[in-house]
Amino acid sequence: MNPFRRSPFVITATVLVYFFLYAPIVGLILYSFNASRANVTFEGFIPSFSERVVMDGSLVKSSPCGLFHWYCDLAKNDDVIEAAGNTLTIAFTATIIATVIGTMAAISLQRYDFKIKPFSQLSLYIPIVIPEIVMGIGALTLFSQFFGWVNDAFNLSGDARLSLGMTTVTVSHIAFMVPFVTLVVQARLQGFDKSYEEAAMDLGANEWTTFRRVTFPMILPGVLSGALLAFTLSLDDFVITFFTNGPGSTTLPIYVYGLLRRIITPQVNALSTVWILIVFTAVLLLQVIQSREQKQH
């Protein structure tokens, strides 16, 4: 056995890492069952079920949902439902488009030599390293300038006027996701031997069939990890969305931020808990799929 595995240092470090990773999450979940409406101190669980909500000052004494009072509260909140819908719509649309663009970019960067290739490669890192707020402001400036120009040029009025909304958020998300997808897929392509493609063509497959039947299945794990990364980045993006959203395109992070500015009720915790649960299930599912794939190979 590895002698380092039992050393006190390793054990302490492990415990500390897990503590700082998971203590906030555990706390957050715990507080979603808080009886107190002002969610600063834990005032105990909501004690009992009853026909209606009974409040004692800022304490919830009983509720039809009992312990899950804040979850019921959440479910009745149409704004949350809408924000969740927006978030998922944006994340799905942007992920699909960014994955296609990013994968194509990765393949052409690996396969072809062209004059501006070093520049193209470098330009991938720029959106990753520059502060998100700069990208956000940049996107906002671009959109308002462009929209102003179009609106004036075509004399658009009323609903026809271009304005910030779902589309601008989605486009901005695609813009910051593409480099991530490209880099992840590129890493997968590094070890890709072109003789697989040559073998396929040798056996009678044309370029498209070769891509569909051989290249794509072989890089699929890379494409999926890229897409998953992009998806999670989109789900919890705040800064860029903050600058580019408009009426009717509020996403969950923006909505939560709005709530926090008024009063922090355990409803926020309930929302976060549901969110964590969904993400956790998705990741677990992915793990299962991947390990099953590996066993087959």
Add this chain to the structure above:
Amino acid sequence: MTSEFAVEMRDVVKRFITPEGSEMAAVDHVTMQIKNGEFFSMLGSSGCGKTTSLRMIAGFEWPTEGEVFIEGKPMGHTPPFQRKVNTVFQSYALFQHMSVFQNVAFGLEMEGAAKDEIEKRVKRALEMVQLTGMERRRPKQLSGGQQQRVALARALVKTPDVLLLDEPLGALDLKLRKEMQLELKALQQQLGITFIYVTHDQEEALTMSDRIAVMSKGKVQQMGTPVEIYERPSNKFVADFIGESNFIEGKIKSLSGNEACVFVPSLNAELIGMPISDGLVKGEEVTVCIRPEKIHIAEKNAVNQNMFRATVTNTVYIGVDTKVFVDAHGAKLKVWEQNRISRLDPKSFYTVGQEIWLMLMPENTLVLKKD
């Protein structure tokens, strides 16, 4: 079959731009005619342009100059999927995400064959390479030799006119390689398909081929049957690359018909009655070439002609042969003597320092232009 030649390379040049920015010819004015049903090998050391030549036939590269013909038709920029040749890759390039069956069926699916037809032909191809029962395995779950067979079946199932093989046995161990050499040769004869086989292993090429092209630095040095290549190498490179040779520098002293008298300064002697090839003239510097197993050792000077005194400098016993290294007036020569009688007595072998006589038979020597 419309043409006498399955594949023809006519004055083909392939230039690459090196990373340093200069041009280099990987294949330099190569002309080869490969007959239908022939087992043809390209033999040469690493980097001599074998793979590049093969890739031009398969269609993965296009010649910079010259033309490749398949069945008499110029190929131009015809893509690989429209050429009736198939390749067995050195790395096998088996599709990792497909089973053995799917790998072999891939080429037939591309032809649009019916499902039961595919099943029948895949089954037959796998039988041919003795892999029945492995259909559902993934390439990763097979040994190197089995993967090699899948690669072979995958190419053969398409019943190509020409099969290209790029060092297909390179990754196998010696014993398996020898077995596979014989199997491949038998398969080729049974199917009557033209094989173009790339190898850097001369024994492999000699064992399997009908004809061999010996290549060096992008050029064909000699093309011929294994016997021709070994017994009548056309230049010093081939004589040195195929098997082993002794080279003795000399000068043509006189000519009579097809025979020459060569003066060898290092032996301070004349070689009489040496057969010569065309184009050699009196006074020309030449290299006399003789295989180590074709030199005779004698205890004493019996014939007086083409015999030299030499001192044994080392002997190595390797079972079949004893390798005797000698020094003849400063010329270092090697002589292989077959151990035709069973003996143990050390005195029956040559000993270091022993004086012997070497005899060169004119019919066993070659007089080559000095290069």
